[in-house]
Amino acid sequence: MKLEQTETGFTLSLNGRTILDHSDASPAIFVGYGQERMDMYRGNFDIEDYVIERRALSHTEIDGNRVSLSDASGQSPRLILTLVESAIKFEATDPKLNRLWVRIKADDDEHVWGGGEQMSYFDMRGRRFPLWTSEPGVGRDPTSEMTFKANVKDKAGGDYYTTNYPQPTYVSSALYALHVDTTAYSVFDFRQKSFHEIEVWAIPERIELFAAPTFVELVETLSSRFGRQPPLPDWVYNGAIIGLKDGANSFPRLDIMRQAGVEVSALWCEDWVGLRQTSFGSRLFWDWQANETRYPKLRDKIAELRESGIRFLGYVNPYLCIDGPLFEIADKAGYFATDGLGKTALVDFGEFDCGVVDFTNEAAVEWFAEEIIGKNMLDYGLSGWMADFGEYLPIDVHLSNGVDAKLMHNAWPTLWAEVNAKAVASRNKTGDALFFMRAGFTGVQKHCPLLWGGDQSVDFSRHDGLVTVMCGALSSGLLGNAYHHSDIGGYTSLFGNVRTPELLMRWAEMAAFTPVMRSHEGNRPRENVQLDQDPEVLSHFARMTRIYRHLAPYLKSLSVEAVERGLPVQRPLFLHHQDDRQTYTIQDSFLYGADVLVAPVWQAAQEDRTVYLPHGERWVHVWTCESFAGGAEIQIAAPLGKPAVFYRAGCTNETLFAALREI
Incomplete structure (x- = not known):
């Protein structure tokens, strides 16, 4: 980077490209303070900001690699910028500042990608993207009937920018990348032709810049910065992970699929913990241990599957239902986040309440990693699981580390991934046990071995259907997430929207060319066509699994590239x-x-x-x-x-x- 003083300001360039051009006539840096309103309802957010002050810091003083910015000549600096290698460090000297806006120089024909996992628009140019982990919402299109109904019923509609996995990082067609080192709510605004505006609801620690002569080298650099996944487990290449949540009946149904020629690597039963019925559909019982009433002699069944070359997968999330036995253990030990009165905070997850395991409490981390994931899952025989709900940290709870939950909310998916990875490593199963997450944020790459695209609608819709999975894989892949996959056939079935055989077959065709094939029965299994209910669908799916398995030697080579170079399997x-x-x-x-x-x-x-x-x-x-x-x-x-x-x-x-x- 090169810093140069100008008549009334400065320019900052990276490999000869101007990144910042700040002057009193055309400022690039603004500070201020505001009061936000954030309302959370079951993982969905209604957010607005009241900006009390937004002021351009027009006066600049430069001393070496240090830039002091103030409102006017003779006044004390309010913000200090320090250049350290390829990063800009920020220090606010005015304690009331909690808003920062930075304008990055842009070209008219520039394209930008990234932003975490973006589901609607891969090229982000021309749009504004808030970066806040949340439920993506149903339909994700405010003009659609589906999203309208979801908003009316549960405030759960979403929009083009809502995502489980935001990340304040973008890649530019000008062969540079920018990352904001913050966990605060932030916004990337790419609507202007001459600049990109970055908005942060805090003074970030720093902004990092990366440059390379090729996109491949730039992706390699970013994957090195954020962390790389281990290789795919060898067992994955044997075929599809079959998702069934039918209790003991899951095993004969799996046998029928295998007899029909389906290549199988694993059976995934997220209901291994039992079910409860809600108005949304069948929900899991959020107490993370085997329910041997629903799955009699499950440990023996897992061993039998293992002998035939098939692994068994389950489900877990970082919350414990109040009516389960594990809740009392965690509550007595003080492992939960608390409310304003210092009592265990309870969160409504849709007709049942849960405690939030506090992963800023090291004792809680050790307990969850060892007792729940280690003993109840890995030692029991599970080879993987869906690690769900990382985006749900309530913003009004109190945490052990004393940090405001609004600043921890975006960081929570990464902490959750770290807990899972810690448990896997404790059993020396890194690269063999496979957990997958939908939530993410900066650094999740280092811990999470596999992303999944979340809860798409069971349809072909533009903003919440099959096509969004490709966009999610491409955007997240540029930022170091090498492996991505999705629920074959989608998940969310509401308001009479049900999957068709055609959708199931088209989704399977795409999944055959992704790192992992995994089916899902969806939130309403009885109302939606399943793989084993339609002979044409089953025959088609069996063939797609044979295609996937045929390509295993090639996929293995791509897994090696992911480990050694950080390149994603699915690439733009x-x-x-x-x-x-x-x-x-x-x-x-x-x-x-x-x-x-x-x-x-x-x-x-x-x-x-x-x-x-x-x-x-x-x-x-x-x-x-x-x-x-x-x-x-x-x-x-x-x-x-x-x-x-x-x-x-x-x-x-x-x-x-x-x-x-x-x-």
Whole structure:
């Protein structure tokens, strides 16, 4: 970085590119203070800010690598910037400041990606993105009937920017990346042509900058900064993880699927802890130990599955229901977050109350990692689980570390991931046990071995359906999350919205080209078609699992790249074709590694796909062997069972890919 004084301010450049250009006539840095209103209802938030002061710091004094900013000449500085390597450190000398706005120079034709896991828009340019972990919401489109009904019923509608996993990091098409080191509520505003505005509801510790000559090297750098996942477990490559929550009946149903030719790596029964019935549907009993009434002799069943090469997975989250036996143990030990009166804080999770395990209390961390995940899960025989609900920390609880819960809320998913990783490491099962999370924030990459896309609607909708999973994989993958997957067929079924056989089959086609195939029965299993209820669906799914297993040697090589270089398995087209700017806004197709291009059908009743093939290569259509020159958009047939998939002519694994047409 280079700092240069100007007549009335300064410029800051990175590898010759101007990042900040601050002057009294055109300020780039503003400070102030405000009073926010944050209302939380079951993981959904209604947030607004009343800005009391926003003031440009027009007067600048520079001393070496230190910049003092004040309102005017002769006044004491209110903010001090210090350049340390490739970071800008911030120090507020005015204690009342709790708002910062920074304007980053932008090009008219610049593209930006990242922001954590963004589900609606991969290229963030032209929109404003609040960064706050929450329930994404149902439908995620305020103009839709689905979102309207969800808002009326439960304040649960969401919008294009709501996400389980925000992160104040973006990657620019100008080959640099910017990260804000804060856990506070923040906003990335990319609506202006000449600048990007960063808003933080605190004075952040620093802003970090990264630059590289290629997108690949930039992603490698970011993955090194935030942490890299271990390799995928060897057992994953054997086939799909089958999600069933049917008690003891789950085992014969699994047998039927296997007899139909489904390749299986694991059985995932999130109801291993038992169920309770609510108006939302069947909910799990949030007390994290085996319910052997619902699953008789479960430990023996797990051992039998293991002998046949199939693992068993479960479910856990960082809350304990008040009517379960573990609640009393944690309550007596003081492991829960408290309310304003110093009593255990209780949270309504939809017709049942829970305590919040306080992961800023080291004793609570040790207890949860050892007693619950270690003994009740890993020692019991589980090889993995969904680690759910990291985004739910209430903002009005009191924590052991004394930090305001509003500042801990975004950090909570990372703490939750660390607890899970700690338990796995304690049993020497890192790289073998597989837990997956939907919530995330800065640093979750270091601890969480697998993301999942959250609770999509069981439909083809633009903002909450199948297509959003690809966007989530691409945005999070740029920031060091190498492995991403989703609930095949979606999860949320409300207001009469139910999945169709077509949706289930199209989702499976996409999932065959992702790191992990995993099915889910959804929140209303009896109202939605399941894999084993329709012969056509089951036959189609079995074939997709055979495709997934056939590609295992290639996926293993991508897992090695993830470990050694931090490259994601699912990649935006521009990652390997940065000179082709046509690829910069594509979010409904992806590269599977560097050699395979996948363009899933994501709309109902579609039998073909329009696909852009990057220039500089010849691309071979998997099902017909027809080759196409890159640099053009083509229309290709994509009937059920034959999604639009291409491979690079002459690539190392050409024989492996060509053999797909025989499956």
